[in-house]
Amino acid sequence: MTLPPSFDPARALALARETLNIEAQAVIALAQRVDVSFVRAIELVLGIPGRVVVMGMGKSGHIGRKLAATLASTGTPAMFVHPAEASHGDLGMITGTDVVLGISNSGESEELTAILPLIKRMGVPLLAITGRRDSTLGRHADVVLDASVDKEACPHNLAPTASTTAQLALGDALAVALLDARGFRADDFARSHPGGALGRKLLTHVSDVMRVVADTPSVGPDAGLMDLMREISAKGLGMAAVVDAEGRVVGIFTDGDLRRLIEKTGSGADLRALRARDVMHPNPRTVRPDALAVEAAGLMEASRITSVLVVDDQGRLLGALNSNDLMRAKVI
Known part of the structure; x- marks a missing residue:
């Protein structure tokens, strides 16, 4: 030049x-x-x-x-x-x-x-x-x-x-x-810019990007640990919800919980007698389907988790949302 x-x-x-x-x-x-x-x-x-x-x-x-x-x-x-x-x-x-x-x-x-x-x-x-x-x-x-x-x-x-x-x-x-x-307001601006980053953050709700209940791993409290692990593997979310007979969420169990359980009990321990109620975390983090997806992202970040369960007003399981879903929707 x-x-x-x-x-x-x-x-x-x-x-x-x-x-x-x-x-x-x-x-x-x-x-x-x-x-x-x-x-x-x-x-x-x-x-x-x-x-x-x-x-x-x-x-x-x-x-x-x-x-x-x-x-x-x-x-x-x-x-x-x-x-x-x-x-x-x-x-x-x-x-x-x-x-x-x-x-x-x-x-x-x-x-x-x-x-x-x-x-x-x-x-x-x-x-x-x-x-x-x-x-x-x-x-x-x-x-x-x-x-x-x-x-x-x-x-x-x-x-x-x-x-x-x-x-x-x-x-x-x-x-x-x-x-x-x-x-x-900001949400008015978002409605004028639905294709932009702000629009996605202020207009995308959890219900728009969540996985439905049929695709969400879940078991009853009396399910054996092996059944629990099979459910997690089959649906590929790295966790499973534990729900009662009415479908209300009572706990959650994750891949990380399994690793910690094995470290605690030793690799030679027989875990087959354990039930979901014995190993689950009670009162897990949940969101409503009408919440903004960006709010769910904030909850996951603050709690240092990668998935969150979606429930209705009565606490019944409706689905799940993880960080990959939010990234695909370009919310995060």
Whole structure:
């Protein structure tokens, strides 16, 4: 690989630090300027029954797409409409129950300003995130959020850098304030992200991943030790539940218990006379089928066990869950 002769590693590092400092200062300045207009913007969005329709051109459009996605995933229905496409039919996507959020640093993006009179004529409220309150976008807007910056991080003060960072931060602040006002919780977020790690943790219940009772090793209290071991081997869970005549769990016996029993009694001892009730651990750890799988994982970790029995409200055996089941479901 041949590097251009103008490349200077020291200058690259200096520019990186300067860029980060300029953009950080732009965001800090935003925090100091947030005022009653921000509250009015929140009230306006909360007061409409429809969606937030986000619009922006160029780099502001990229920020707008991200903001629409963030709003939609945090409880505020939103969509992005490209201003140029709006002039050619997509304006029909906007209804009288919506609010439009226009994003433009200059406030003079031609494709956006061309449709502002039409939006106002429809009676649709208009929010603006702009660096110029006195711009065409600012004058048309019902509420203006000031995203102005002192300068861009670009050495030529041309490429949108600090200004788009300010737009992004202000949009995120809007989304966070809205989700809080709506009482949006972590499980609500999970329902919007069922394929993600958080979704799996907050939406997957024990009943979704457990082994059913037919696949769970179990014996009665009077079963002989050899029958107990055969049941464990046949179903491959490394343990067996001990249940009474009504199917209620009264104990558990594991491979580890067998090793400890042999160490205690000696390898030459005759264990055939032992019954399940003699060797089981009473009152084993159990979970309900409606518990979150991540809660079962926490119980297993805290108790240093690899399997847990699943029971109903009366303590009757319904199945079992082990760490391999949780890993397959990507809960852990």
